Amino acid sequence: MRVLGVDPGSAVTGFGIVEGAPGHFQFITAGTIRTRPGEPMPERLRTIHHGLLDVIGEFAPAAVSLERSFVARNIQSAFRIGEVRAVAMLAAAQRGLPLYEYPPNAVKLAVAAFGHADKAQVKFMVRRTLALPPDFELADDASDALALAVCHLGRARAPRISAAVERPARAVAARGARIRKP
Amino acid sequence: MRVLGVDPGSAVTGFGIVEGAPGHFQFITAGTIRTRPGEPMPERLRTIHHGLLDVIGEFAPAAVSLERSFVARNIQSAFRIGEVRAVAMLAAAQRGLPLYEYPPNAVKLAVAAFGHADKAQVKFMVRRTLALPPDFELADDASDALALAVCHLGRARAPRISAAVERPARAVAARGARIRKP
Numbered sequence: 001m002r003v004l005g006v007d008p009g010s011a012v013t014g015f016g017i018v019e020g021a022p023g024h025f026q027f028i029t030a031g032t033i034r035t036r037p038g039e040p041m042p043e044r045l046r047t048i049h050h051g052l053l054d055v056i057g058e059f060a061p062a063a064v065s066l067e068r069s070f071v072a073r074n075i076q077s078a079f080r081i082g083e084v085r086a087v088a089m090l091a092a093a094q095r096g097l098p099l100y101e102y103p104p105n106a107v108k109l110a111v112a113a114f115g116h117a118d119k120a121q122v123k124f125m126v127r128r129t130l131a132l133p134p135d136f137e138l139a140d141d142a143s144d145a146l147a148l149a150v151c152h153l154g155r156a157r158a159p160r161i162s163a164a165v166e167r168p169a170r171a172v173a174a175r176g177a178r179i180r181k182p
Numbered sequence: 183m184r185v186l187g188v189d190p191g192s193a194v195t196g197f198g199i200v201e202g203a204p205g206h207f208q209f210i211t212a213g214t215i216r217t218r219p220g221e222p223m224p225e226r227l228r229t230i231h232h233g234l235l236d237v238i239g240e241f242a243p244a245a246v247s248l249e250r251s252f253v254a255r256n257i258q259s260a261f262r263i264g265e266v267r268a269v270a271m272l273a274a275a276q277r278g279l280p281l282y283e284y285p286p287n288a289v290k291l292a293v294a295a296f297g298h299a300d301k302a303q304v305k306f307m308v309r310r311t312l313a314l315p316p317d318f319e320l321a322d323d324a325s326d327a328l329a330l331a332v333c334h335l336g337r338a339r340a341p342r343i344s345a346a347v348e349r350p351a352r353a354v355a356a357r358g359a360r361i362r363k364p
Contacts, residue, residue, distance in 0.1 A: 082264020
């Protein structure tokens with residue numbers, strides 16, 4: 001199964017697509033959708049929504065894996081996070097793709113086998129899991145998005161939507177992944 | 183100018199369209215977009231987004247007036263509010279409509295000339311301002327949406343987006359509004 005991971009952000013939204021089953025992952029693509037600083041939020045949301053529909057159209061994932069935060073710096077920050085998450089949820093619904101949500105700790109646990117891994121550790125493990133060559137540049141947000149896709153694929157029986165956030169993800173040991181698209 | 187007011191909610195989203203200039207308002211349409219209880223959020227967002235695009239397509243407003251909250255019960259509630267607001271912002275951007283945001287107090291001040299008016303007072307003044315007949319049923323969320331449209335029209339020079347929330351709205355005295363569509 002091919003899964004699109006999305007790490008939503010109003011400035012930078014990461015996306016990453018991985019195909020596979022538990023223990024065997026294949027990197028398909030990854031990248032970021034960037035909005036212009038100072039651009040009004042409606043325009044940013046349009047850019048992100050449009051970008052995600054493009055990625056879905058080109059790579060035809062079968063499911064979307066989205067980070068689910070339970071914390072935010074403050075109420076205003078939570079509004080912003082909700083706004084960007086919404087366009088990812090909408091894009092999934094518009095293309096008939098099931099959406100799965102995972103809290104950051106479950107993603108880290110699935111990729112790095114350590115719920116409190118930092119960004120560098122997650123990126124290291126994403127690179128190793130997907131066998132990305134050392135010279136392959138991977139933005140932080142794209143790495144997080146790939147981790148979300150791996151997190152979903154790493155589950156034997158993935159619970160849908162809100163149920164997903166209740167269960168801990170199991171650690172993933174990946175072998176033999178190869179690169180199809182740089 | 184014709185303005186679409188939107189009162190976003192994950193269960194019920196109110197919309198209302200008013201045409202006019204300060205002091206002269208004409209009711210065009212109002213209603214609610216309802217989602218099914220227990221429906222997953224991506225589906226709800228799709229329903230709301232689709233409904234708003236339908237309203238924009240049918241009534242061709244020139245601008246969108248959206249409530250901007252600064253408070254929420256908690257972080258989870260703020261995420262939800264942001265999610266629903268996002269699809270309204272996205273619909274406006276996709277149809278090239280400028281979006282204006284007003285805090286609840288500015289809307290109440292514009293319609294009821296009283297920043298802390300309750301829902302019943304706002305509805306009473308919306309009915310009077312738009313000369314709605316007594317037997318015309320108006321849902322709370324549709325009333326709030328009409329108030330948002332009136333709030334935008336009531337401003338002589340409306341500041342865009344975030345600037346809008348900084349200035350107090352002036353009170354509106356409406357006369358001679360007539361109903362075009364029930």
